[in-house]
Amino acid sequence: EAGVTQFPSHSVIEKGQTVTLRCDPISGHDNLYWYRRVMGKEIKFLLHFVKESKQDESGMPNNRFLAERTGGTYSTLKVQPAELEDSGVYFCASSQGRLAGGRQTQYFGPGTRLLVL
């Protein structure tokens, strides 16, 4: 079974440009999460989809970030316009929807390393 995949693995852009990150969850997983780790800090939650609906977007830093999950399969995270402080590793994770709350294992992808110059 394929794991969570993310594309691209690395992205280097200039301040003010737009970048779109993609995540393909494990097939059949209803829950999809985005997390971010900025340099030297902890991994932090951004948002959570259940199928195509945003369940919790309390971690999204501001309105320059837009996440979508059309059709409840893959998800994209767009940053527009990118700022220097957006640099970091963006992780996607997915889980099945069978257990309540956070008791289910979240399976992580390898992340996209974003550098904004």
Added chain:
Amino acid sequence: ILNVEQSPQSLHVQEGDSTNFTCSFPSSNFYALHWYRWETAKSPEALFVMTLNGDEKKKGRISATLNTKEGYSYLYIKGSQPEDSATYLCASNNAGNMLTFGGGTRLMVKP
């Protein structure tokens, strides 16, 4: 604001040594404690999900315990091997589905 703390931040051990590290988390509204093993540029690998006070879980030479009343978990590695070198992350789930991560413990095992 939830704070999940891990100690130590880094650890150097010799091959064959046994080691352990700590994760402390808020005990209020606790649902689950997750442990991950992460090698840079790879996907964090899920090790354990622990929910009940007194839980003990084991996977090969790695085991973990959970105390939800006082808000801590220990991860143990018996007979460390160079391939155990990685960052070990714990994450607490206290509301909804989001995980709150600690800063990780970076383990380096010298041959």
